[in-house]
Amino acid sequence: ERLPALLAAMPKAELHIHIEGSLEPEMIFQLANRNGVELAYESVEALRRAYAFTDLQSFLDIYYAGASVLLHEQDFYDMAWAYLERAARDHVVHAEIFFDPQTHTARGVGMEAVIRGLHRASQDARERLGISSALILCFLRHLSEEEAFATLEEAMPFRGQFIGVGLDSSELGHPPEKFARVFARCRELGLRLVAHAGEEGPPAYIWSALDVLKVERIDHGVQAVHDAALMRRLAEDRIALTVCPLSNLKLRVFPELAQHNLKALLDAGLVATVNSDDPAYFGGYMNDNLVQTFAALPQLDARDAWQLAHNSFEASFVAPDVRRAWQ
Ligand code: ADE
Ligand code: ZN
Numbered sequence: 001e002r003l004p005a006l007l008a009a010m011p012k013a014e015l016h017i018h019i020e021g022s023l024e025p026e027m028i029f030q031l032a033n034r035n036g037v038e039l040a041y042e043s044v045e046a047l048r049r050a051y052a053f054t055d056l057q058s059f060l061d062i063y064y065a066g067a068s069v070l071l072h073e074q075d076f077y078d079m080a081w082a083y084l085e086r087a088a089r090d091h092v093v094h095a096e097i098f099f100d101p102q103t104h105t106a107r108g109v110g111m112e113a114v115i116r117g118l119h120r121a122s123q124d125a126r127e128r129l130g131i132s133s134a135l136i137l138c139f140l141r142h143l144s145e146e147e148a149f150a151t152l153e154e155a156m157p158f159r160g161q162f163i164g165v166g167l168d169s170s171e172l173g174h175p176p177e178k179f180a181r182v183f184a185r186c187r188e189l190g191l192r193l194v195a196h197a198g199e200e201g202p203p204a205y206i207w208s209a210l211d212v213l214k215v216e217r218i219d220h221g222v223q224a225v226h227d228a229a230l231m232r233r234l235a236e237d238r239i240a241l242t243v244c245p246l247s248n249l250k251l252r253v254f255p256e257l258a259q260h261n262l263k264a265l266l267d268a269g270l271v272a273t274v275n276s277d278d279p280a281y282f283g284g285y286m287n288d289n290l291v292q293t294f295a296a297l298p299q300l301d302a303r304d305a306w307q308l309a310h311n312s313f314e315a316s317f318v319a320p321d322v323r324r325a326w327q
Helices: 003-009 025-035 044-049 056-069 073-089 101-105 111-129 145-161 176-188 203-211 222-226 228-236 245-250 262-267 286-296 302-314 320-326
Strands: 012-018 092-099 132-140 164-168 192-197 217-220 240-243 272-274
Touching (some): 003 286, 003 302, 012 073, 012 217, 012 272, 025 044, 025 056, 025 073, 092 111, 092 164, 101 111, 101 145, 203 217, 203 228, 217 222, 222 228, 222 262, 240 262, 262 302, 302 320
Parallel strands (some): 092 132, 192 217, 217 240
């Protein structure tokens, strides 16, 4: 079988990775020791055993606890550098990286430590690993729109160091329209716009992400298959979905990888992409997602592999002239 080799070797972009979700248990303990932070788990193994999720919220609780070891600029640098080094080995040539500043500023960490650390790793990785990357600031949707505005304000001195904004955290009960005003402001500021929608939430959340927030990509979006008109809209407007198969499996969006709808999304002509979401928590980086999904869905073939790589560049926020060289 030659497909795993093709999947691994093909150049690709990663468009849905939460940098805090790349924090491996070993690094959580290393940073906890370095920073004198007390953890609720006594060992790396005990922490890893706690990674048994039943839904999105059960994951988020442990993901925010893991992020509590990040205090200083160097911590953010080390986390991002480790991810970029790992992604480069998977032949990811470009990554658009989410970060959750509110998780950190709420603990008294300065916005400058977060953004400077991540940005410095991104610059070093371009130089030393040949991987390009950009940052996307995510608002936590379980918090208020007022808090999102305050976070945007705090980040504005670093406007040159992130390309866009996203919306993540607990989806159900926090529809996109809750953030209509702050996304409108971000749009005026020339920021690129994305949002998580249709991971656990209904197709209506995808519609409002498009029509109210005016996002350019949908993160996850797998629930779109339940709405034929929405599927046509996504295909016609070439709105990309950043699909994360191992995440969907671990958070029980699909009971088995074999039931994942990636093939249906591609066959409907959607600009679907494959991504890792929170690789340290879901048991796989980019190529693990591709290889395991292709193994579970035998209908996926070499053309789909090529299409996924092509889609990842088309859906990226890289300037068209640059990305055409990759496509
Ligand atoms: N934050 C980190 N990973 C997430 C996911 N899969 N959905 C929503 N928020 C997240
Ligand atoms: Zn995500």
